[in-house]
Amino acid sequence: MAPRHHLVSEINIFPRQITLIGPESYLRALSNPYELFLPDIVHRQNYEAQLKLNLPFENPDLVVQEQANIKVSFKVAEFVEKTARLVIKKENFPSQSRFTIPKEDRQTEVVYAVPKSALGRIRLKEFVLTADFKTFNPVDSTVALFMRRKPQIVRSDGIVFKKRIKLVYE
DSSP: OOTTEEEOSOOEEESSOOOEESOHHHHHHSOSSOOOOOOSOOOOSOEEEEEEOOOOOSSGGGOEESOSEEEEEEOEEEEEEEEEEEEEEEESOOTTOOEEOOGGGSEEEEEEEEEGGGGGGOOGGGOEEEEEEEEEETTTTEEEEEEEEOOTTSOGGGOBOOSEEEOEEO
16 A cells, blocks of 8 residues: 555455366365455555456466456545544542542543545544553552544554553542
């Protein structure tokens, strides 16, 4: 993929399977499933192509292929990084606990990746970032932060935020 471009759909392959007729020893030597390699191009846009199926047989005349070409298609989108400050919500904090999130850490910066075409559709209230008291570490008084909810169009592997915060005892 081109920089900042990612798949946004499944990779569709048609037909899903092919029939080969030939010597059993040839056919057993072929990996199942067979790996299909796309031409080495930088994908910046949706892809749809007919690819010739080149099977690695020593003597290809001994094998009859029902299908010589395979159609491959998928969608690609350009992603951009955005930064937002999100409120950290308490989770699993005992009602009698004297530990709390310090005022300066009640919000934290989050960097996320979103399709460029969807920039205007992102609502910060769709994100839910929590500090879970079940992860409390008494040695350093920290708890883990978790992204409990995000807009569906935001890439999960494109979200960056600090992983732990230090609580204060009041």
